[in-house]
Amino acid sequence: xxxxxxxxxxxxxxxxxxxxxxxxxxxxxxxxxxxxxxxxxxxxxxxxxxxxxxxxxxxxxxxxxxxxxxxxxxxxxxxxxxxxxxxxxxxxxxxxxxxxxxxxxxxxxxxxxxxxxxxxxxxxxxxxxxxxxxxxxxxxxxxxxxxxxxxxxxxxxxxxxxxxxxxxxxxxxxxxxxxxxxxxxxxxxxxxxxxxxxxxxxxxxxxxxxxxxxxxxxxxxxxxxxxxxxxxxxxxxxxxxxxxxxxxxxxxxxxxxxxxxxxxxxxxxxxxxxxxxxxxxxxxxxxxxxxxxxxxxxxxxxxxxxxxxxxxxxxxxxxxxxxxxxxxxxxxxxxxxxxxxxxxxxxxxxxxxxxxxxxxxxxxxxxxxxxxxxxxxxxxxxxxxxxxxxxxxxxxxxxxxxxxxxxxxxxxxxxxxxxxxxxxxxxxxxxxxxxxxxxxxxxxxxxxxxxxxxxxxxxxxxxxxxxxxxxxxxxxxxxxxxxxxxxxxxxxxxxxxxxxxxxxxxxxxxxxxxxxxxxxxxxxxxxxxxxxxxxxxxxxxxxxxxxxxx
Numbered sequence: 001x002x003x004x005x006x007x008x009x010x011x012x013x014x015x016x017x018x019x020x021x022x023x024x025x026x027x028x029x030x031x032x033x034x035x036x037x038x039x040x041x042x043x044x045x046x047x048x049x050x051x052x053x054x055x056x057x058x059x060x061x062x063x064x065x066x067x068x069x070x071x072x073x074x075x076x077x078x079x080x081x082x083x084x085x086x087x088x089x090x091x092x093x094x095x096x097x098x099x100x101x102x103x104x105x106x107x108x109x110x111x112x113x114x115x116x117x118x119x120x121x122x123x124x125x126x127x128x129x130x131x132x133x134x135x136x137x138x139x140x141x142x143x144x145x146x147x148x149x150x151x152x153x154x155x156x157x158x159x160x161x162x163x164x165x166x167x168x169x170x171x172x173x174x175x176x177x178x179x180x181x182x183x184x185x186x187x188x189x190x191x192x193x194x195x196x197x198x199x200x201x202x203x204x205x206x207x208x209x210x211x212x213x214x215x216x217x218x219x220x221x222x223x224x225x226x227x228x229x230x231x232x233x234x235x236x237x238x239x240x241x242x243x244x245x246x247x248x249x250x251x252x253x254x255x256x257x258x259x260x261x262x263x264x265x266x267x268x269x270x271x272x273x274x275x276x277x278x279x280x281x282x283x284x285x286x287x288x289x290x291x292x293x294x295x296x297x298x299x300x301x302x303x304x305x306x307x308x309x310x311x312x313x314x315x316x317x318x319x320x321x322x323x324x325x326x327x328x329x330x331x332x333x334x335x336x337x338x339x340x341x342x343x344x345x346x347x348x349x350x351x352x353x354x355x356x357x358x359x360x361x362x363x364x365x366x367x368x369x370x371x372x373x374x375x376x377x378x379x380x381x382x383x384x385x386x387x388x389x390x391x392x393x394x395x396x397x398x399x400x401x402x403x404x405x406x407x408x409x410x411x412x413x414x415x416x417x418x419x420x421x422x423x424x425x426x427x428x429x430x431x432x433x434x435x436x437x438x439x440x441x442x443x444x445x446x447x448x449x450x451x452x453x454x455x456x457x458x459x460x461x462x463x464x465x466x467x468x469x470x471x472x473x474x475x476x477x478x479x480x481x482x483x484x485x486x487x488x489x490x491x492x493x494x495x496x497x498x499x500x501x502x503x504x505x506x507x508x509x510x511x512x513x514x515x516x517x518x519x520x521x522x523x524x525x526x527x528x529x530x531x532x533x534x535x536x537x538x539x540x541x542x543x544x545x546x547x548x549x550x
Contacts, residue, residue, distance in 0.1 A: 031110075033059060063094065112173075221287065241340040241347065288313075365541055374521075425460045
């Protein structure tokens, strides 16, 4: 009998396949977990992973969007690379909401995307999973993109992606065609990527220090680029008497109870009176768009992305640098001067604004605040809270106390409804010792609720809190209050969420009211497995005047 032809890669004894090179590159660059779904174009990546399970963990979700959201959560919570792998075409397209969110928050996510065989790319022949121009889509959603046309190119393409991520150009994407993963990569050499960022310009640094030292009403505005800058920012704030405004991704860089830490509500008042604004790792889009800049207001911008300097009015001083290097240097430059004479008055002004905001939140958002108090009382400070676009999640971004960065996880400006639960599984994978809680609405939860199967299968004991009001509540309120009661497409038919979770083998409870939620959270975070808590909710008051002041 004649043997059937083998489909195994024809390699020399010492030549790894392109797939094996890709896996070795992941491992060499510190990736310990890959969130991945298999498929025919990734067969030889999966074969390589099968031989490396003692060095890299593979978590397979139930949907490609889950893989990308988990990688996002891993990256946002840890600051390390969160990697995912999916087949091309519809598999890749299913990940693009998460990838666009990674782009919005500059999360170090690596998208490893399969491709059709290299000789067929661009021909439009109708190959399985073929897109008209997958490369263009991936390039538009990342800050670094590469494709390997030959097996010998895999190491370089992976190296370039990791170098970009290490240097702040995140997220990154690579395309690995099916034949490239199968073929031998003769002479391949895999190394950890080097980091390359510009050093702070000394002239610009001197200019920035002089402006801040001479400011009478300074203000600091921070974003995700300032996540590693808490100590330096606190020193600058105390030296020159500058409140530090954080919103969404910057929450916790200074503990929220720090005397100089404020939110957007206080920031509106402080922006209008500021004479020098130091913007660190932030697009600065919303305050410029909403409140504008007055003549004479000086702006200092520190950012690794020089494109930020050309958006809006040019800054007075532009420092293209990693804030983690620039802020300590700036703090050292200011340390020799005297503490600003009016710093005590500025501190009193800041404290008064914080007290006024707290009173307004308690007065106008009493139901939300009751839930947030219960959540904070039940969770240790090291817990991570993932806020979906839902009523309690909205309020949490401005009013849930945090004492460290990377523990309040939001989708940033992308506002990605339904991201929270799958993202929380990635957060928990990155932070196995910390409690992780996803604050979901009943609408958003069902976007990725299928990943409860993944949580049970892989033992990822994150907690889902589902606030159920039977509607897309925020849209329904807008339809009612702004559009004359024209309610349409907002009512929801929900499952029994407790039974739903239990059907996967998770534990679940119903918690009616803030006190019950607090008790349920205490129970949930003490358990070894994934948990769901359902909280029936009434219609809640509109938070937006306080959360996004005009």
